[in-house]
Amino acid sequence: MHHFYNAPEHLVSELLEGLAMTASVTLSDHRDARIVMRADWQPDREGRQQVALISGGGSGHEPAHAGFVGQGMLTAAVAGDVFASPGVEAILAGIRACCGDAGCLLIIKNYTGDRLNFGLAAERAREEGYRVETVIVADDMALPETPQPRGLAGTLLVHKMAGYCANRGDDLEAVHQAARHMIERVRSMGMALSSATLPGQEASSRKTPELGLGIHNEPGVRQVTPENADDAVSQVLEALGRPDSGPWVVLLNNLGSCSPQEMQVIKRACLDQLGRANVALLLGPAPLMTSLDMHGFSITLAPADDTILEALSAPVQAPAWPTAQKVHDIETFSPRFSQQPPAGEGRHDEAREQLIARLATTLKKSEKALDELDAKVGDGDAGATFAAGANAVLKALDEGRLSTGEDALLASELGHLFATAMGGSSGVLLSILMTSAAQELEESAGWPRALQAGIERMQHYGGAEQGDRTMLDALIPAIETLANGNSTDAAAQAARAGAEETGRMRKAGAGRSSLVPEQALDGVIDPGAEAVARLFETLAGRDAKD
The missing domain is CATH 3.40.50.10440 (Dihydroxyacetone kinase; domain 1)
Known part of the structure; x- marks a missing residue:
């Protein structure tokens, strides 16, 4: 047909x-x-x-x-x-x-x-x-x-x-x-x-303009x-x-x-x-x-x-007659693009800068491992995407462009950085996470509560939920653990358990993995969840995997 x-x-x-x-x-x-x-x-x-x-x-x-x-x-x-x-x-x-x-x-x-x-x-x-x-x-x-x-x-x-x-x-x-x-x-x-094809006949062989x-x-x-x-x-x-x-x-x-x-x-x-x-x-x-x-x-x-x-x-009532249009020059306007906020103008905290550098280095070192996981269930570039964000963070630290001593300003700066430095949906999602968290931090909320609000916005725009085999399966339990007053070590354990659980999920509800046959997912940890688990393990002072 x-x-x-x-x-x-x-x-x-x-x-x-x-x-x-x-x-x-x-x-x-x-x-x-x-x-x-x-x-x-x-x-x-x-x-x-x-x-x-x-x-x-x-x-x-x-x-x-x-x-x-x-x-x-x-x-x-x-x-x-x-x-x-x-x-x-x-x-x-x-x-x-x-x-x-x-x-x-x-x-x-x-x-x-x-x-x-x-x-x-x-x-x-x-x-x-x-x-x-x-x-x-x-x-x-x-x-x-x-x-x-x-x-x-x-x-x-x-x-x-x-x-x-x-x-x-x-x-x-x-x-x-x-x-x-x-x-x-x-x-x-x-x-x-090309010429026309008459009903019931084979397509014409005339294909030359x-x-x-x-x-x-x-x-x-x-x-x-x-x-x-x-x-x-x-x-x-x-x-x-x-x-x-x-x-x-x-x-x-x-x-x-x-x-x-x-x-x-x-x-x-x-x-x-x-x-x-x-x-x-x-x-x-x-x-x-x-x-x-x-x-x-x-x-x-x-x-x-x-x-x-x-x-x-003149107006007509014939259904196919097109409306006559006057031709005019193209009118243009100048849109307003987002202006990058002044970066690094807030207070700086040396200890936090060192912690952020360790977290970024963990992602940078994990590029190959994350890419290998993603090659099994996606398009093989998850590690490169996270590494791009990590490199941008490290460069911003070196140039003093992160206000590490002011929570709300730091979250906002990270949000802008992820949006511009990371490709694909991961960069956008992490930018939403940090941008929303910044708004909560301005209201004096602590980091766990602010990140929970950011996760809600990620879910709203991204459409994924816990159990859909995404980074949220590690991120949500880890942040909930911190919000309940538990230690970073407990949060790292929760993140790792969530990541390991994705390897037992044979159906993905979001992302490229949702297009992969069930048997291809079996035993493969979601690369986003693995990245989150490694970050929390670094945050807890554990040695990151290579």
Whole structure:
């Protein structure tokens, strides 16, 4: 399964039904005529005063054409099979359903099947007494010498212009003339990295980027090798005649499978290369006239005179029409970053400096052992991470940047140091621990109570609990032991017991170990818990392991 389709032969009916479940449209109930019509439209009511607009063609270009049915745009759309024109009878049935005394305009893309089927339907409708006019959209610039350029995404601008004029009550002749005037002024060009995959068929073998692909999988005018998005946009604009003056209306169309990130990068390149001041109105980027899953985009340009701007900016009730956007220069502001607090300006305590240096040296010497533990259950860098923090502490001590004689200030300085010197989540968690502890120490809490408050914040943000096979399994019992008035030796024993217990845990609740199979955890002490145990053993005056 490569696409979320059911049976390929049911695709068109099912996609139209999906649209009709939320949009204000009604569907024809005959399988031989897939017609989507405005739910509020009656030919003997609205159709008496307002020109009906009908478009359509092969499916596979969604949201075109049914997504543009609604007040202010199309009255109805007639859908054929994928990349195949609807039949004459279906189109004629659509005319009969929509056309009132004000008449009807058929908007046809310049493909042989569409021209012939819509054209014959128009002739037969006239024979039946309906007032019908037709226009043929040929906005493709890929083959400038061809006498019959294809109709591409520029068709949507014709829909919008004609819909605007019809909605304000212009007669059939005026709506017809406005549509023809727009057709004469619009031009489109596309580029794709790969062609489309038809439902039920194998993916196309055409994987080379092409300029000027048709929306029915026709080959492009030439193969291209764009270096990046900027170059791709440059080549498309070059094929459009490299317009260097405006103002322009730009319609930026996703041909099917470009990601939102790609389309924003393409938008940026397009606006920069055209010149933001030369773009009066932007439509998209959005999938508007697609080609199934084609990985490409198209750019449509039209001159932005007052009439066109007014028509394209007018509100509509068609579900797929994008909001017209004004283009402006990028506005910036200067964010405020955290200022490093003055370091080491508080009192200093020589005995505490020596203790901190011993603790840091323990972690530094433990780098290899901790890395070896982490290699069994994680990504093998726990020792290096703790060693980086230890080295930063030792350097800060040498430079006198730790206020070792003032508890709250020392905790705050350590919090900043861990955040900047240690990588990964361990550095952030230890920074949270010390930053939160500093706030408690400012309120005259002792170190055990302050560290308990810091652990609570670690758990809040980190999501781990005791028993989840993390450093908390050693840290929590050790700090609780101190908070209960017991000795550092008892705290060291509690930390070591907690660390050893992680080696018997076969399931981790947090961290990278949670992604490791249970059998790989058996007998392996969590490296964070081991680091904590070694720190408390040093604090208690015991010799640290290598």
